Amino acid sequence: MRGKMIATEPTHDVFQAIADPNRRKMLVLLAETELPIAEIVKQFPISRTAVNKHLHVLADAGLVMRRKQGRETRYQMRPAPLAEVKQWIAFFDQYWDEKLDALAKFVGNNSD
Template sequence: MAKQALKHDIFQAIADPTRRRLLTLLANEEMSIASIAGCFPITRTAVNKHLHVLLDAGLVSSKKLGRETRYKLQPEPLLEIKQWLAFFESYWDKKLFALKEFVESDSDKGF
């Protein structure tokens, strides 16, 4: 069975600082929208819109408990970001190694 196409990609979803804060908040516990909204200086409607972007990207899940909807982090899609960043780690490792060698070679010359 094919996975349903997500409406937002992960990179687009985490581009917004409010959504990144939401992910951090939900990393520790499942929360209701009322609890989440109390942690932000924006309206509950705005929080709900951000949560729907995260839902569409597969970064959070929701479940109804009575009249309340609870949200929970789904960290698995974040692996795509980790893999993308890992590609650039070797670039930075090479650059930092070159800088280290440059600094050490200058210190050998008495600079």
């Protein structure tokens, strides 16, 4: 019998959750597949307790779901909360476009 995935209401800020490099690596790892905590721990040079703490922050931000299967807990990424990050970054696209246009003009004027 498969365990039920648990998605809780986010209690941590998504930006805070992705601020840590270990948590970002965990999201990349979990983007591919659902993994038990034992497999996740093998990928990091930190203790199981530290990995568990990071996973709780990700879960509290709504970025991962956890599911009990027998005696193990399995984790899976939930990408939907990352839409907030994407929207925030998209706001700054206009500034990149302006800078790239200015650079193109500068290079074009100096290539004569």
